[in-house]
Amino acid sequence: MSHFSLELPTIQNWNCHSCSECCKQHGIFVTDEDKARIEKQQWTEADGIPTGQELFVKEGTWPGKTWFRLSQPNGACVFLNDEGLCRIHAKYGEPAKPLACRIYPYAFHPAGSKVAVSVRFSCPSVVQNLGQPVSSNRKEIRGYANQVVPANVRDAEPPELSPGTRLGWSDLLPAVEVLDRLFAADDAPVLIKLLRVLYWVGLIEQSKFDKLSGERLREFWEIIASASVDAFGKQTPIGDIAPPSRIGRSQFRLLAGQYARKDTYADDRSLRGRWRLLQMALALTRGRGTVPAVQSCFREVPFSKLEEPFGQLPEEAEEMFTRYFRVKVQGMHFFGRPFYGVPFVEGVHSLVLVYPSVLWIARWLAASDERTSLTRDDIVKAITIADHNHGYSPAFGTWGFRRRVRNLAQMGDIAKLCAWYGR
Ligand code: SF4
Known part of the structure; x- marks a missing residue:
């Protein structure tokens, strides 16, 4: 039983x-x-x-x-x-x-x-x-x-909400439900929903929870969710969002490069293999010349090609991204034990970063094929590549990777990256 x-x-x-x-x-x-x-x-x-x-x-x-x-x-x-x-x-x-x-x-x-x-x-x-x-x-x-x-x-103990703050399951799970509802909203494109989610989780970061619990805390999750919807309406002009910072872009390339890799256990662990990884990391940090092909489905293309506008996303992308985020949220697959033990807030930041990472990979697939717009198949393939690693690659749980996510959040670059690669 x-x-x-x-x-x-x-x-x-x-x-x-x-x-x-x-x-x-x-x-x-x-x-x-x-x-x-x-x-x-x-x-x-x-x-x-x-x-x-x-x-x-x-x-x-x-x-x-x-x-x-x-x-x-x-x-x-x-x-x-x-x-x-x-x-x-x-x-x-x-x-x-x-x-x-x-x-x-x-x-x-x-x-x-x-x-x-x-x-x-x-x-x-x-x-x-x-x-x-x-x-x-x-x-x-x-x-x-x-x-x-x-x-x-x-x-099982509930994961932390933010560093040093731990709520009981009955207080934490309603926050997960509200997050799911923010992604489920059908009044706005996925990019706007991501901006709302970042705003919502930013308010959680700034709040104190020592006096809030039960029904009052439930109400609080809802109030800040409404505030995030008010802050980013359907008509929010995405074009007004500033490009990501230079440091943010460099940090992001390292993160997206990690998403693009195939870290199966058949990987080359020799000294030569490790040297190759170091060279790749240096190339991704600099972002000059060509992107090193980390898997056979990619060609070496100029970094600059991935930064140009790729136009409207394929029609199916909205549904695929929305379903992706909702399944990961409903399945608790973005924080706590299933995700390197990170607190809820950091897990939400990592989850949102999947969006620009998938689009960066999709752009790379398209550019490898000398195309300047994305197809449905680029998005499908890019999601399979990224999700292979999300929550599973040991590299994502390292101090360096987690610091990268925190840096991007602190610099306010996550929303900018979403808008930049969504154009
Ligand atoms: S459909 Fe999915 S589960 Fe089935 S063989 Fe392909 S990857 Fe594996």
Whole structure:
């Protein structure tokens, strides 16, 4: 008997369309049971696994425990066959696959007495909203949750609101609901909604919470949400927003470059690999010459090309971004334990920065193809690339990365970056 209820995203569809992107993009960790089961399956040359091919790679050790992932020769899972299908699934059925593969793209996060379900947008079917409503897969998702959510999940401490301020779940969750409503508003484009969210979270940063709780705090979340809507109406002239500062742009390029990278565990960790990363970081800081191609889908294009106006975003971008933000908010996938332990306020800043980062990546994809406007496919691909890292790349939880987010917030550059790359 499970002691938690599930909170599913209300606006997301999904079914697997067997594109095999997840088998190429992600490092796949296996549990002890997965490893034992796969070893018993006795894979041979006749199944397409060459003799001598290692199935597992040792990823690290922790006192008393060794972690393994599936090996990825040539950048794809060892069990991916030439038709782009999973050999384990084909031979033994879905339940025989590693737990991580069965659960993807779902993610489960503590939310008081509930568990919030988020969905990973590194899956192209998620980004395009393909398949059945997630809510219609409740039974299947419940089965996954029972396997991965710890029995004491309801004891999880609520994350901080801002550094040094911690509210109980019953005071924190209404703030998450108001944030979702700010993104759900249908009276303004997503860029305006982001400006409102930044204004709202700025008011939270300036407030003291020692005397506010319960109904009065609920009222407070609502009052400042109304103030943010009043501050940024539908007709807010975006063209009047100043360009981001020079330092802000340099900090942003480093952040967006990190979003553009593919940090799978198949990455080159040699001295040469590390040297290459350092060179990339220097190039991104300077922002002169050409952008170093951090993945094979990019070409080296002049930095200046990514700063030019790209015109109106494709029509579908509004819906995709709105759904992205709402799923991440409803799924508690932007602060606390699921997001490097950052407080709510910092998590909101990081979440908003996904918008200019995705648009910077989309511009890079278009420029790699010698285009000066964005297509729907550029946005789809850019979201899959960025979300591969958001909340998962260890680099995003480092002191340097988090300081970059805080600097951009303190300099007032986040709103400017949203407007700059949204033009
Ligand atoms: S990326 Fe998504 S659609 Fe493609 S195989 Fe993986 S789960 Fe299925």
